[in-house]
Amino acid sequence: MRICFVSDTWSPDINGVAHTLGHLSRELTARHITLQLVRPRPDNGSRAEGIDDELQVRGFHLPGYQAIKIGLPAGRALARLWQARRPDAVYIATEGPLGWSALRQARRLGLPVASGFHTNFDHYASDYGVGWLEGSVTAVLRHFHNRTGATLVPTAAQVRALSAKGFANVQVMSRGIDARHFSPDKRDATLRESWGAVEHQPVALHVGRMASEKNLDLLVESVEAMQQIQPDLVTVLVGDGPLRDNLQRRLPNAIFTGFINRESLARHYASADIFVFPSCSETYGNVVAEAMASSLGVVAFDHAAASELITSGKQGLTVPVGDEAAFIEQAVSLCQHPASYSQLGRLARQRVAATGWDRITDDFLRILLSLKETSDDATNALRL
Incomplete structure (x- = not known):
């Protein structure tokens, strides 16, 4: 089987899309795909x-990015690539100009296509002060994804939310x-x-990325409140982005590491005690699962990965989305x-x-094989 990934981002980029595609590609390669x-x-x-063919x-x-x-x-x-070496299925991970171009060509050549809804661009409109564009952004995304055979999302809640939007x-x-990589043994x-x-x-x-969509004002307020009641609390912030300078001014006693490599990241998780994650912009939020695997006490909103993985008071603490005081x-x-x-x-x-990438790859x-079978059946019907 030959699968084609189309994406604006790939390893060593540091983001959720590249993270997911990297794991999928390694699992698929191990299966000789x-x-x-x-x-x-x-x-x-x-x-x-x-990658066999790039x-x-x-x-x-x-x-700014x-x-x-x-x-x-x-x-x-x-068209030249796919006519010479036709893939059995195409996975379009990002909805930019390249993704639209790939979708048009795949449909023209009769290739089965799945798309990934990895980023809440409609949510970002409000975070960047153009909330009036949210409806238009949603309409464009809906038009794109509804022209593919399947839109893949990380949670059942996301299925319900997108389905309700058409x-x-x-x-x-x-x-x-x-x-094995993210483990308390690496403390x-x-x-x-x-x-x-x-x-x-x-x-x-x-x-996480230090940007407007990550709800960093609440992070600052939470850290300040924690330090007032627990003066010896040490705060470590891993990541970078356009708001890093602002955060360093507001949290002068915090430790800022910038971006760090994967091995160092595992040691940072394991060497902490509490994971504070106020963002609600993720479709999933891999960092929540990484923190949980590292045995941290997580505080997050009941959203995305935290909603799927945490029963509040058992595997972490979650609060209703938007309840910042809680x-x-x-x-x-x-x-x-x-x-x-x-x-x-x-x-x-x-x-x-036990939630390994082998099962996710299954x-x-x-899903891709189902799309291929449907496409093959349609092609055979046209030949009859």
Whole structure:
């Protein structure tokens, strides 16, 4: 079987889309499935590992998001590639100009197509002060995804939300966790010492892009409230983005690491105690599962991964979306009770430890094979 991925982002980019595609591609390669990749040409000219056939197209960087490159339409190049080496199925992960171009060519050539709804662009409209565009953004996304055979989302809640907005053929492809990599066994006393944290001193961690859509005002308010009641709390923020300077001014005592590699990230998770995650913009939120696998006590809204994985009070603490006062209250309460965040962390790891990417890849292949069979049946019917 040959599968073609079309995406504006790929490893080593640091984001949820690249994270998911990286795990899927490694699992598929291990099953001896041939992979094609269509993506914007990286600035360093590198080629993707484990890909049999790669087409790189022209692209441009988004202002303020230099880490992200958007692919330009490449209809002719796509047609040449797919006519020469026809894939059995196409997975379009991003809805930019390249994704639209790929969708047109795939439909013209009769290729089965699935799409991924990885990013809540309609939600971002409000976060960036153009909420009046939300309806238009939703309409454009709906038009795109409804022209594919299936739209894959990470949670059942997302299926219900998109279906209510008129999206068709929405199916769940959840997310996995590498519980061998993200593990409490990687707790590092030397790293904690570098933060100024002694053995039983609480450490609160946040991991994520430092941008408007991540609800960072609430993060600041939560950390300030936690420090008022627990003055020896150490706060560590992993990630980068346009609001990092602002956050450093507002949280002068916090430790800012910037982006770190995967191995270091696992040590940072395991060396903390509490994970504070106030964002509601994710379709999933891999960092929540990573924190849970690392045995952290998680405080989050009842949304996306946290909603799927946490029963509040058992594997973590969740509050209704939008109830910021309750979020702060839970964070403040948790940082005062080491036994509570230790117990939540142990149960959190048990909850996610068996959710491997092999099972997620099974679901992905099942959906693509179903689309291929439907496409083959339609082709055979036309020949009769």
